[in-house]
Amino acid sequence: MKSKDGYDLQTGEGLMACPRCDALHVEEELTAGERARCIRCGTVLANPRSGAFVQLIALAFTTMVLMMGAVFFPFLEISRMGIGNATSLFGVALAFADGFLLPLVLAVLIMIVGLPVLRSFLLLYTLVPLAQGRPARRHAATAFRLSEHLRPWSMAEIFVIGTSVALVKVAGLANVHLGPAFWAFFALIFVNLVSRGFMCQTTIWDAIEDSGGRTDGREMVETPKPETAQS
Amino acid sequence: MSNAPDPHDDGPVLTAHRAGLIGCRSCGRVWPAEQAVCKRCGEHLVPPDRRRLQYVWAWLFAGIITYIPANIFPMMRTQTFAGLQGSSEATILEGVVELIHHGSYDIAAIVFVASIIVPIAKFVAITWLALVAGRPATVDQAHTRLKIYEIVEFIGRWSMIDVFVVAILSALVQLGFVASIHPGPAAVSFALSVAFTMLSAQSFDPRLIWRGLPLRSRGNSNDGRGTQAG
Structure with missing residues (x-):
């Protein structure tokens, strides 16, 4: 029982619900650059950008490369009275490997290094086949959903601010120099911001579905008349 | 009804x-x-469904409970000259006061906002949201509530700053005899408190705001x- 606009109120086909306020919208394909907002709460429902997949893939690779440097290069160098200590994040992790604060260090490392890398990997896993026009991988939906769920727990940018605070605190105690790893983290903030600008979950979900990965034959094929989405 | x-x-x-x-x-x-x-x-x-708010309350209480030891116990312990020049322990608030004495008011403000004002404001905001969720509201009220929810959701992660500061300091300042910094028990409970409140905010269903x-x-x-x- 489809209406002329291509949606079905019995099965939900061709409809989209705002994740923030549950308002129903008729789904339609946007062209790149258009933006669909929820009619009630104004949440951005879709914001496709042209070439977004390729950009996101490139940025995911960038994150991985920067993170490699961030982990193994010296992070901060400290010296006082001729006794110096240059430390990389990797070194920090090893130094704490047997302390009672191991859980705290592990949690911190996971939040600032593990999750950004994992998210980049999941994004690559999801997007590379899609960008090449091949069918999505079998677990693409799970991977992308996990990546979105982990977004708030990936805290590289907060870590950079934390470092600045730590620098001020330690300034009276010793001389501190910023190492290359700090600047890698700093660059990650901007990579992250750009990546967010290109990210449009709705487009990616549609692409996963359209590519035949986990389809149920309900994807929109033709554009219904514009009704709810404003560009 | x-x-x-x-x-x-x-x-x-x-x-x-x-x-x-x-x-x-x-x-x-x-x-x-x-x-x-x-x-x-x-x-x-x-x-x-309002019944899903149980998750919000549970995580919120966990967050409040772990926030108490986070303020009572020392965040870190600083030792200079292997304790000869004295070792000092600082709770979150003492750390802020210390920063003010050093004259770094901006950093003191960041730490104070991130580890005291934001967590408490978050507790209050989530409590209020969970109380009024699903209750009758005008469209304007609903918009206000959504705005507050989005602020809480956005700002929650930033409280982690203090945990990172302690982690960096204790890793960095291991100059052996000269000076050393060790994390205190408060660091762990503060990290837990932030994580629990983040989970609490995430389990809140913003669709409830719009359901009268x-x-x-x-x-x-x-x-x-x-x-x-x-």
């Missing part, structure tokens, strides 16, 4: 729930109400739930 139209719901907007459907919070796909798992993204489908009243899904299988609105 469950059959009478609710005057406070902003009428013209049809929600998935009111249409007898269920929307996926992860990908937006709409399914028939009896569907349990979204076939597109694999997310569990949950109706906007609890479930009225065509009366079937949801009878009697109207009384839970309180």
Whole structure:
């Protein structure tokens, strides 16, 4: 029982619900650059950008490369009275490997290094086949959903601010120099911001579905008349 | 109550729930109400229901409880000259005062806002949101509530700053005899408190803000739930 606009109120086909306020919208394909907002709460429902997949893939690779440097290069160098200590994040992790604060260090490392890398990997896993026009991988939906769920727990940018605070605190105690790893983290903030600008979950979900990965034959094929989405 | 139209719901907007459907919070796909798992993204489908607020309350209480030791116990212990020049322990608040004495007011302000004002404001905001969620509201009130929810959701992670500061300092300042910094028990409980409040904010369903009243899904299988609105 489809209406002329291509949606079905019995099965939900061709409809989209705002994740923030549950308002129903008729789904339609946007062209790149258009933006669909929820009619009630104004949440951005879709914001496709042209070439977004390729950009996101490139940025995911960038994150991985920067993170490699961030982990193994010296992070901060400290010296006082001729006794110096240059430390990389990797070194920090090893130094704490047997302390009672191991859980705290592990949690911190996971939040600032593990999750950004994992998210980049999941994004690559999801997007590379899609960008090449091949069918999505079998677990693409799970991977992308996990990546979105982990977004708030990936805290590289907060870590950079934390470092600045730590620098001020330690300034009276010793001389501190910023190492290359700090600047890698700093660059990650901007990579992250750009990546967010290109990210449009709705487009990616549609692409996963359209590519035949986990389809149920309900994807929109033709554009219904514009009704709810404003560009 | 469950059959009478609710005057406070902003009428013209049809929600998935009111249409007898269920929307996926992860990908937006709409399914028939009896569907349990979204076939597109694999997310569990949950109706906007005040009973889900239990998760919010549980995580919130956990967050408040762990916030107490985070303020009582020392965040870190500084030793200079292996304790000969004295070792000092500082709680969160003492750390802020120390920074002010050093003259770095801006950093003191960052730490004070991130580890004292933000967590407490978050507790208050989540409590209020969970109390008023699903209660009658005008459209304007709903917009205000959504705004507050978005602020809480956005700002929650930033409280982690203090934990990172302690982690960096203790890793960095291991100059052996000269000076050393060790994390205190408060660092762990503060990290837990931030994590719990983040989970609490994440389990809050913003769709409840827009639902004037609890479930009225065509009366079937949801009878009697109207009384839970309180």
